[in-house]
Amino acid sequence: xxxxxxxxxxxxxxxxxxxxxxxxxxxxxxxxxxxxxxxxxxxxxxxxxxxxxxxxxxxxxxxxxxxxxxxxxxxxxxxxxxxxxxxxxxxxxxxxxxxxxxxxxxxxxxxxxxxxxxxxxxxxxxxxxxxxxxxxxxxxxxxxxxxxxxxxxxxxxxxxxxxxxxxxxxxxxxxxxxxxxxxxxxxxxxxxxxxxxxxxxxxxxxxxxxxxxxxxxxxxxxxxxxxxxxxxxxxxxxx
Numbered sequence: 001x002x003x004x005x006x007x008x009x010x011x012x013x014x015x016x017x018x019x020x021x022x023x024x025x026x027x028x029x030x031x032x033x034x035x036x037x038x039x040x041x042x043x044x045x046x047x048x049x050x051x052x053x054x055x056x057x058x059x060x061x062x063x064x065x066x067x068x069x070x071x072x073x074x075x076x077x078x079x080x081x082x083x084x085x086x087x088x089x090x091x092x093x094x095x096x097x098x099x100x101x102x103x104x105x106x107x108x109x110x111x112x113x114x115x116x117x118x119x120x121x122x123x124x125x126x127x128x129x130x131x132x133x134x135x136x137x138x139x140x141x142x143x144x145x146x147x148x149x150x151x152x153x154x155x156x157x158x159x160x161x162x163x164x165x166x167x168x169x170x171x172x173x174x175x176x177x178x179x180x181x182x183x184x185x186x187x188x189x190x191x192x193x194x195x196x197x198x199x200x201x202x203x204x205x206x207x208x209x210x211x212x213x214x215x216x217x218x219x220x221x222x223x224x225x226x227x228x229x230x231x232x233x234x235x236x237x238x239x
Contacts, residue, residue: 035162037106038099043090043152044145045110045168054085066112067170070141083144090148092155099161106162106199109152113169113204114138115145116184135180146191156197164233165192166202178209178217185221193228200233201225 041047046054046066055061060069070078099107117139156163165188167181181204192198203221207214218236225234 035106039108078141086148092152096155096159100159110166110168115142118187153195162199163197164200167204169204186224189228202235
């Protein structure tokens, strides 16, 4: 599914492959140089495979999802544990300096969907698919994350490295609508679109929701992003 400028690229291309090449060329032109990027996968979205110490440090075995971990620990303890991981494990200025030396000019930063939400500003309640845990609970547990993400953007600006945010969503089989995702996208765009290092947003990574609902989210999410930026990259994928 493509919209606006991207739709014109596809419409004017003889084949889908040519359309893809045109889109990559347009991206390269915007960034003035080829993308050489990495994913900072476990900075804000710890997973057992990439950051086992986060789960082991909480004394929780076997390895759990973030929602299950938060449910067992409770909101206050989970927030402290998450913040301690940010403070002790993340060093944006040191990391971006090293990436610059290695010739990296762009990074993907995955963030939990609930971390994107503005607290006390219209978060819609629903229980998550894995455990009986509401979204507001998780958003409060992640509330120290955006302050560290601010620091990451400052470091990226210093070393002239582009950043795109990826909405890492849970398996949302019970998600009744996409209002929270749209609220999160709006919050992220409002917060970072003026940063010289902000290059784009991945609307959702590996979505697992009804396809009609996903199509609606892509369209409205695209429109929200374009309200703030006319040319930042927008990643849209159904896998």
